[in-house]
């Protein structure tokens with residue numbers, strides 16, 4: 001099993017200015033909040049408000065949100081709730097960066113659930129997901145070798161998944177596919193928890209990936225990132 005870092009170690013590497021956390025008890029560092037279409041996973045195609053938190057302890061080679069590694073603005077949870085209500089989408093996705101690198105992501109997610117939104121949380125799978133409100137759908141990445149960050153996978157997150165949660169692999173090559181296929185065959189996930197296979201944009205032939213999945217009768221779901229087909233890598237879309 002790959003070596004794991006503790007959540008605390010991850011948070012220390014997140015790029016967030018921790019010295020200001022005590023005075024920012026009810027705030028998070030926010031990169032952007034906007035309304036668009038959800039491009040992937042279970043609510044693909046739905047109108048969705050995206051809350052992108054700042055900072056990530058990982059550096060996947062294919063990352064398309066590196067602009068969220070640094071910067072952002074301290075924003076109160078009240079202000080985020082108010083803006084989310086104004087944007088008026090039923091679905092809300094808390095993403096990053098790695099949203100769970102900020103401790104106040106946990107109360108933010110709970111408050112969004114309390115407010116009645118359909119909440120999903122996109123996480124890299126390197127931080128303990130147990131504190132995350134189970135009313136939210138936790139979309140947990142398993143990092144493949146091609147990402148450059150496979151050693152950061154926190155495998156015990158798999159043990160606490162519910163049917164409401166989701167697993168995601170981003171596949172960069174045939175070698176990545178074979179690695180992921182083996183992981184899928186060894187994993188036990190709750191019935192109803194989908195396992196998504198996404199091609200890394202521009203790194204693997206999408207049709208070939210689809211055909212490998214069919215050939216192997218693999219119990220996963222293939223997906224293309226809808227938002228990239230519509231808007232490319234444009235921030236805020």
Ligand code: SF4
Pocket residue numbers: 056057058059060062063064065066096097098124
């Ligand atoms: S975990 Fe996500 S945000 Fe962080 S480097 Fe990897 S792809 Fe980028």
